[in-house]
Amino acid sequence: MxxxxxxxxxxxxxxxxxxxxxxxxxxxxxxxxxxxxxxxxxxxxxxxxxxxxxxxxxxxxxxxxxxxxxxxxxxxxxxxxxxxxxxxxxxxAGALIIDVGQELRHYDEGGYLAPPARRMEMYCASRxxxxxxxxxxxxxxxxxxxxxxxxxxxxxxxxxxxxxxxxxxxxxxxxxxxxxxxxxxxxxxxxxxxxxxxxxxxxxxxxxEVEIDMVYSTLRVNRPEGDRRMPFVPQSAPRTRGGAAFPVEGGEWVVTLGGMHETDPPATVEGFLPYARELPVEDIETILASHEVVSDGVERYPFPSxxxxxxxxxxxxxxxxxxxxxxxxxxxxxxxxxxxxxxxxxxxxxxxxxxxxxxxxxxxxxxxxxxxxxxxxxxxxxxxAAFEATDGPTPPGASMFDTYLSRLVRQAHTDPRLSEAFYRVVGMEIAPTDLLRPGTVWRTVTP
The missing domain is CATH 3.50.50.60 (FAD/NAD(P)-binding domain)
Incomplete structure (x- = not known):
């Protein structure tokens, strides 16, 4: 629902x-x-x-x-x-209203998603x-x-x-x-x-239970006033590294690097930049390289399944x-x-x-x-489930739908309507099955 x-x-x-x-x-x-x-x-x-x-x-x-x-x-x-x-x-209290089309840099399936066809906003703040x-x-x-x-x-x-x-x-x-x-x-x-x-x-x-052996490492860095960049590079099979830098209250970015299936993210501040350099794009690396770390050390959070x-x-x-x-x-x-x-x-x-x-x-x-x-x-x-090392039962048809979704995301690199539909599903506004409507399917499968 x-x-x-x-x-x-x-x-x-x-x-x-x-x-x-x-x-x-x-x-x-x-x-x-x-x-x-x-x-x-x-x-x-x-x-x-x-x-x-x-x-x-x-x-x-x-x-x-x-x-x-x-x-x-x-x-x-x-x-x-x-x-x-x-x-x-x-x-x-300091939360930011982020324009998804202008400030979110979402890299997935080899490219950045296009700005959605209509303005979409989200709150950014610490938990x-x-x-x-x-x-x-x-x-x-x-x-x-x-x-x-x-x-x-x-x-x-x-x-x-x-x-x-x-x-x-x-x-x-x-x-x-x-x-x-x-x-x-x-x-x-x-x-x-x-x-x-x-x-x-x-x-x-x-x-x-579906085992994914995920670990997250997080620190905070200084964010200049007016800088609202929001890079997001989720893990995408077979790449087991990912990361995000989200702007929050207090003039900071929360920078989280993740690894799954025995890919261990850094446990020290010194390890953050080298790990970020292994991501397919430089957005998070650039923030880490040019802004001061303001947190005391690194926080880690294991999520096994x-x-x-x-x-x-x-x-x-x-x-x-x-x-x-x-x-x-x-x-x-x-x-x-x-x-x-x-x-x-x-x-x-x-x-x-x-x-x-x-x-x-x-x-x-x-x-x-x-x-x-x-x-x-x-x-x-x-x-x-797209990762070979993931262990556990998956919903019927999950593999087929994930293959379709991967193609939709690749098409969304240049199609604002597909980008909007994808974000609405991710945001739990509409069901994943809404991506199977004829118009969306046509835009997805047409080269």
């Missing part, structure tokens, strides 16, 4: 469901889930293990936060609906800033409380373990129980819910539990899908709360969220 297939957010559609909802994790997924839960529950409590800074700073619970991030159009539009004024507040502005908006809601420095300990269930009716947490004052009509697990890839389900007789949900947990496949599911965000699926970060998938999942949760249906809320949500995850999974895993 893409932005174009998603019903716009309307808080009036959600009917009252109970007294309190508890969200585990103040990630972007958890914050957005809390927003839609506020329409249906009298109180929403967000439980976060980390100490949450008031300023945009990275934290231990988001280890990927120092690396390049992008808010795709599906995420930008959805979050702006959930929090009116979000974009304006981002810009006021901490993107998240901080959402958190500030959420904190303004009377019914929402964000409790940091509070660790989730265990689920509490009714006597028959048919329903989760609260959580045990440990905060500054010790252990306590938070009663809840629903608990949302937004704790990420390390979620303990699969093990809990297995231990309590529900069975362990099937897991799909695309991973998806199939909660919708379980025959039984407890009442009072919803799982979303990276706890459902996480994708190769190079495609920038994570925050936008979280936003679309929040809208899917909103739809689930607003509609009637049989079965537990969490099972109905998992079935609806499958439509969101399928699109991102097809794009990420289909592209990663």
């Amino acid at each position: 893409t932005l174009g297939e998603t019903r716009r957010y309307d808080g009036e559609r959600a009917s009252s469901k109970g007294e309190r909802a508890v969200v585990l994790g103040a990630s972007m997924a958890g914050l957005l889930a809390a927003r839609v839960l506020d329409d249906a529950y009298e109180r929403v409590t967000v439980v976060e293990r980390d100490s949450l800074p008031t300023a945009p700073e990275t934290r231990d619970g988001v280890p990927q936060g120092k690396h390049v991030h992008v808010l795709l159009e599906a995420g930008r539009s959805s979050i702006s609906d959930l929090f009116p004024g979000y974009g304006e507040d981002l810009v006021d 901490p800033l993107l998240e901080t502005v959402v958190r500030r908006h959420l904190a303004e809601l009377d019914g929402v409380t964000i409790r940091d420095n509070t660790q989730f300990v265990a689920y509490r269930t009714d006597a028959d373990a048919d329903r989760i009716d609260g959580v045990r947490v440990r905060g500054d004052d010790g252990l306590e129980t938070l009663e809840a009509a629903v608990v949302v697990d937004a704790t990420g890839r390390a979620s303990r819910t699969p093990a809990w389900l297995a231990e309590n007789g529900y069975g362990e949900p099937p897991v799909e 695309n991973r998806r947990v199939r909660y919708e496949s379980l025959d039984r599911f407890p009442g009072g539990l919803v799982v979303l965000g990276d706890a459902i699926a996480s994708f190769n970060p190079i495609y920038g899908q994570g925050m936008s998938v979280a936003a679309l999942e929040a809208l899917a949760l909103h739809e689930t709360l607003a509609s009637s249906g049989d079965g537990p809320l969490g099972k109905r949500f998992a079935e609806r969220a499958t439509d969101v995850v399928d699109i991102a999974w097809q794009m990420a895993v289909g592209s990663d």
